[in-house]
Amino acid sequence: MRVIIHADLNSFFASAQQQADPALRGRPVGILKAKGRSCIIAASDEAKKFGVRTGVNVYEAKRLCPQIILVPADFPKYEIMTKKFIRLASEFSDRVEVFSLDEVFLEITDTAWWFGGAMSLAQKLQSRVKQELGEFIGCSIGIAGNKLMAKMASGLAPRRGILAVTDVNKASLLARAPFSEVCGIGYRLTKRLAGLGLTSLPQISAAPESILLANFGPFWGRRLKQISRGEDDSPIITTDKLTTAKSVSRTYTLYQDTTDPAKIKALLRNLVEEAVWKLRQMGLSGRQFGVGIRGANQSRFGHITSKICLDDGRQVFEQIYTIYNHWHWLYPVRFAGVWISLLQSKAALTRPLFNQRQDCLWPLIDKINQKYGLYTIFPGTLINQSIVRPEVNGYLGDKHFQLIDKRIG
Template identity: 30%
Template sequence: MKKYQIIFHIDLNAFFASCEEAVNPALKALPVGIGKNSDRGILTTANYVARQFGVRSAMNVYEAKRLCPALQVVPPNFALYEEMSQKFFDYLRTLTDQVEPASIDEAYLDMTESLQGVHPVKVAENILKTLYRKHQLPASIGIAPNMFLAKMASDMKKPMGITVLRKRDVKDKMWPLPIEAMHGIGKKTVPNLKLLGIQTIQDLANFEDVERLRKFLGSQTDQYIGRARGDDMRKLDPSKAEEVHSIGNSRTFEGFLHTYDDMIQKLSILTDSVIERLLNHALACKTIMVQVRFSDFTQQSRHFSLPYHTNDAGDLHETVEFLFDELYRDQPVHLLGVSVSNLEQQAMLFKQLNLFETPMTEPEEDEVQTVLKQINAHYGQTVLRKGFDSH
């Protein structure tokens, strides 16, 4: 008799906000957003009380406070989040050694050999209870025969939910969902798919003009159609926990940096050098880290994981400045460093084309980047950078 995989996907709910509530329980009854408390600040997440008012992650603080005037904006505490994440993964590894981290707050577990005759839902219930009792971390769990379905299932009941998604459940539970709910379909791709008439996951699973679809999903078109049908051949890989691939650059300033503007300028140069190395190696990153050593030789770092891989200059410069603002204090700086990790080959990531773009536009874009690199190389520093349309 064939033995089917039993994959759990465990996703901590509103992780940053849950960490803050764990150390300050008074926040649990209040609407809470995590971010820099200024009108230009961006929320990294919001707790479920705030979400009832329409507040969500990636929303600017001004808009969030307009929707919810009582919103408590809490600055990020990355050291706390790293500590809580470590406790999360330490606990998961007491259940099985087949754990693949997906991010700081989610993981896949292959429980096929670890259930010891206990029903998967009973095991999942115990996991939820233990995480909340020991660490005050609410979570949702998806249970399925493959990684994709487990991920889709964990999103179906939040917070503190358990969903079983079998292959035979796909038509009833997953196909009616809007296409934007499908894991892996980016926000820029959704409008293009909808213009093709793909409104739901079922529409993608049954789309007949595959060659037309390939213009938007690229080399991974067949993979996404397969996943829409409930198929995913990936095998869970625990070794990903040990893989460390990063690109970084740092600089020591003997005379120290004394002004915020000087620090930002030097960080910008370091960021440009990291971007150039990413492009030269055809890589994209997901995690960005900034390191600062102050004049008293105390050293701090902060990192942030984007929800997508990128080597876009705008994304990286904006994230680096955000992280530095979290570290900044009115004190001279001795060292600055910028590094990126969680890398992927750019060729492995499909390009999400706008419906009105064609591949013919790509050489022109490459020529612009080449000219900018030649000019900057001539002057020995970044004097020009590609602009971004704010409209």
């Protein structure tokens, strides 16, 4: 029988700030994506006691908890701690899956006995997290025979606690698990299930499969039945098993709407620069380029395909900006995104002679930016503009870039 551990760092962003700043310890803390942002992206345990949750706006957070301390996120700090966390997990198993910035799965079927059993291993992992990451970084752990139940158990475990799923307690855990703690059942699926009167896993288990198939199709109809029974055979996906990146993207939501053409142009150029930087770090280039704009309840998305692969920010921006100009956009802009797809390895491409000089230049620029920080050298379009800097998505949407290319891990 498989033995799987799911380890989850509690209230990670907020706990990391409390660990770094003793003045924040024991006090309600809300993390903002950046200074001036209006949405809480993480809350400390102390803030959660007042009802402050991820996604709450600042006004509501202050209403619920007037004494809350708002702190801008420090993504470089979180990256460093995540690296340490992954390395610690790797000391207990050679089969580790990085699920998100603060969550890992470990297959310990063959290694648990080295540490005196699964429970002993989990306790040792918790102890190492406290030693290496700090006393304010808590870690909840779930132990089960599959990933689904291990993650569910860590969510139901006491803060900084360990919960092992057994034949004795499995049914009761499934009965009391809210859908928010069930991997695979998100917000939209929860609403659709509620529309059928299904609000718990036992209700899904008891529902006729024909109803599930009729409403959710052959895949999800059967998958929901399996989930409701705690069945899961998904493998641990180690870093070397990650599929090659299919696309690279970057999106950003402005603090407030803008109609300033210079700001909109600079934002798109900024997002393109980060996207092509990721491409070059992975040794890739692409030939399909897309852009999306939203604002004032209006939105436009479009893409263009080139005959040749590109990884030069200026050339990619020309493609992106051509699409944007073609729209004659007249509304305020609140959100912008760019993406690059149809990716190919640069090593497999024959480069035009006129690109060879740029191919020699970009490694030098990237090396400087890698050492001193992205946008140490930056496009002239961004002069006197507020630069949007890289952020780490909590669920590591760009896992191939973050993990394969050793930014994290």
